[in-house]
Amino acid sequence: MSLVLRAEQGNKNAYKSLIAAEYCGVKVDHVFQMGVSDKTHLFVENSVFVINHHFGMVPVLETPDGPIFESNGMARYVAKLNGDNNTLCGFSVYELVQIEEWMTYATTEIDEALTRWVYIRTGVYPYNARAERVLIDFMKKSLCTLNTHLAKKANYLVGNCITLADIVMACDLFPGFTHVLTKSFTSEFPHVERYFWNIVGQPNFKKVLGEVKQPESLPKIQPVALYVRRELFEALNKKRTNQTEGGLNYQLIKVKKAKAVHNQMMKVEKELNQMTEEQRERINQMVLNDDVASCDGSKIIEK
Numbered sequence: 001m002s003l004v005l006r007a008e009q010g011n012k013n014a015y016k017s018l019i020a021a022e023y024c025g026v027k028v029d030h031v032f033q034m035g036v037s038d039k040t041h042l043f044v045e046n047s048v049f050v051i052n053h054h055f056g057m058v059p060v061l062e063t064p065d066g067p068i069f070e071s072n073g074m075a076r077y078v079a080k081l082n083g084d085n086n087t088l089c090g091f092s093v094y095e096l097v098q099i100e101e102w103m104t105y106a107t108t109e110i111d112e113a114l115t116r117w118v119y120i121r122t123g124v125y126p127y128n129a130r131a132e133r134v135l136i137d138f139m140k141k142s143l144c145t146l147n148t149h150l151a152k153k154a155n156y157l158v159g160n161c162i163t164l165a166d167i168v169m170a171c172d173l174f175p176g177f178t179h180v181l182t183k184s185f186t187s188e189f190p191h192v193e194r195y196f197w198n199i200v201g202q203p204n205f206k207k208v209l210g211e212v213k214q215p216e217s218l219p220k221i222q223p224v225a226l227y228v229r230r231e232l233f234e235a236l237n238k239k240r241t242n243q244t245e246g247g248l249n250y251q252l253i254k255v256k257k258a259k260a261v262h263n264q265m266m267k268v269e270k271e272l273n274q275m276t277e278e279q280r281e282r283i284n285q286m287v288l289n290d291d292v293a294s295c296d297g298s299k300i301i302e303k
Helices: 012-024 048-051 071-080 091-123 129-151 165-178 188-200 203-209 226-239 248-273 279-290 297-300
Strands: 001-004 027-031 060-063 066-067
Touching: 001 012, 012 071, 012 165, 048 203, 060 071, 066 071, 071 165, 091 129, 091 165, 129 188, 165 188, 188 203, 203 279
Parallel strands: 001 027
Antiparallel strands: 001 060, 060 066
């Protein structure tokens, strides 16, 4: 059985299905078909894609039964294709429940806060010092819980071999270990460190993730160009979702709107790139002083 995974390169949510496929011997065709460009993953231009895939967003897994758009669900589907011939879902009902528990923990206690921390450090969200402190405190508590559990285990979250829980946890930790979770930070959680490097060092993980490198220091705070583009998209998205959903006309409107906001984003990015050093420094000061959070894209440009 051949499955089609539509996702941009480097999408850690897509990695979950690809790694599960390696363990199960399932063929998954990884297709990069955004339709607009590889500069944004927020929307697609292909009307057939939008109509068939609910929100028109990636990653999405195309299966003979229909599309699946949630990353953990995609990995579950792949893991089940080989029936009892793989160990990703555990050896008993109890282990299956434990796997589900840790998959949920990874999503709610690790991924949500860690992704936000990465985003505000890489320019996807505007930098906010107070928000970063809150996220760091939250991550320390979450990693402490994980560290305590792993202190009692050998190498895996559940049982004595790789399961879906390990695939999801490692993929959700991956952006942190490659962007913001520096060696000095993770040294407080030695069992998490040991666990992560053991998991990503497995052959089936390395086939998908490649060599994973941990940063020595936090990335420099980035300009807000990506945030401006995101603000424009969300404003348009909010407007279009107020319309009556359903039908081809609505879906085609979404596609036309996507094209329009893409053009707006490119215009704003061009203006940002043409700024003088003085203007850039002013924006950086706004970021550091937490002034950007209440500003939309147009106000930032005007200043």
